[in-house]
Amino acid sequence: MYKKVLLKLSGEVLSGEGQKGFNLDNISYLIKELKQILEYGTNVGIVIGAGNLFRGREMSELSPTIADQIGMLGTVINALYLKDIFEKNGIRTVIVSQVTSLPSIRPIHYDDINLYFDAGYLVIFAGGTSNPFFTTDTAAALRAVEMKAEILIKGTKVPGVFDKDPKIYDDAKKYEKLTFDEAIEKNLKIMDTEAFSICKRYNMHIMVLDFFEKGNLLKAITGENVGTLVVPGDSK
Numbered sequence: 408m409y410k411k412v413l414l415k416l417s418g419e420v421l422s423g424e425g426q427k428g429f430n431l432d433n434i435s436y437l438i439k440e441l442k443q444i445l446e447y448g449t450n451v452g453i454v455i456g457a458g459n460l461f462r463g464r465e466m467s468e469l470s471p472t473i474a475d476q477i478g479m480l481g482t483v484i485n486a487l488y489l490k491d492i493f494e495k496n497g498i499r500t501v502i503v504s505q506v507t508s509l510p511s512i513r514p515i516h517y518d519d520i521n522l523y524f525d526a527g528y529l530v531i532f533a534g535g536t537s538n539p540f541f542t543t544d545t546a547a548a549l550r551a552v553e554m555k556a557e558i559l560i561k562g563t564k565v566p567g568v569f570d571k572d573p574k575i576y577d578d579a580k581k582y583e584k585l586t587f588d589e590a591i592e593k594n595l596k597i598m599d600t601e602a603f604s605i606c607k608r609y610n611m612h613i614m615v616l617d618f619f620e621k622g623n624l625l626k627a628i629t630g631e632n633v634g635t636l637v638v639p640g641d642s643k
């Protein structure tokens with residue numbers, strides 16, 4: 408049973424696949440899945456994407472640095488939205504970020520993260536890495552290492568890592584397990600190379616799973632590989 412995890416959620420978890428904005432059915436599903444693992448006393452940090460609002464790469468009319476800043480602010484909007492809904496549902500939540508000084512957002516202080524967990528809070532890391540040219544996958548890798556998580560769980564809309572994008576290729580084959588080196592060499596685009604590199608350097612295992620499959624998160628917390636594990640060394 409994992410006791411401290413960083414959960415990276417795609418923004419589309421909040422809207423539904425291919426949708427924009429917020430869908431309350433999706434959010435109540437997220438709350439149910441989260442409550443199951445919080446009941447076990449697992450400390451949860453969340454990095455939320457912003458694909459339901461803005462992705463820098465989709466705003467080609469803008470300069471990349473501006474588009475990416477808008478994308479990072481999208482993650483802040485998602486974090487605020489989630490904090491309020493979580494708290495209305497009994498999940499005490501703190502948002503930390505380096506990109507804003509809004510009244511409901513605290514700065515990231517390493518010394519405080521464990522205090523929040525010890526006090527029973529879920530911690531949302533908003534604002535990505537605070538730098539353009541990155542994505543929230545890289546932010547998730549950084550925050551997982553910073554909070555000393557036991558594993559980074561990427562909750563997404565595909566059931567794991569495949570040899571090619573399963574949303575495009577019907578004959579894509581899923582890996583049960585692979586190494587960071589294999590993921591980087593094969594340029595598997597489920598996550599950024601930067602995210603794999605950080606996790607490799609700091610021995611942070613990753614589990615990629617289909618977040619839309621009921622019960623997957625709880626199974627992952629109990630150590631069951633319900634998607635694909637990305638690990639250092641020999642994947643056999």
Ligand SMILES: Nc1ncnc2c1ncn2[C@@H]1O[C@H](COP(=O)(O)OP(=O)(O)OP(=O)(O)O)[C@@H](O)[C@H]1O
Pocket residue numbers: 416417418419420455456457458459462562563564565567568569570571572573574575595596597598
């Ligand atoms: N080798 C691969 N294995 C699995 N998925 C892959 C692969 N290559 C590309 N993908 C695609 O990567 C996507 C991962 O999406 P992710 O959860 O990171 O959402 P995102 O769109 O980047 O996040 P957000 O919605 O926050 O912007 C999947 O939808 C899948 O189609």
Ligand SMILES: O=c1ccn([C@@H]2O[C@H](COP(=O)(O)O)[C@@H](O)[C@H]2O)c(=O)[nH]1
Pocket residue numbers: 417418455456457458461462463464474475476477478479480481482534535536537538539540541542543544545546
């Ligand atoms: O460190 C970061 C993280 C994110 N961005 C920008 O935000 C959007 C949304 O993040 P997703 O990971 O795509 O959900 C991303 O497209 C970037 O434009 C960033 O610049 N730096």
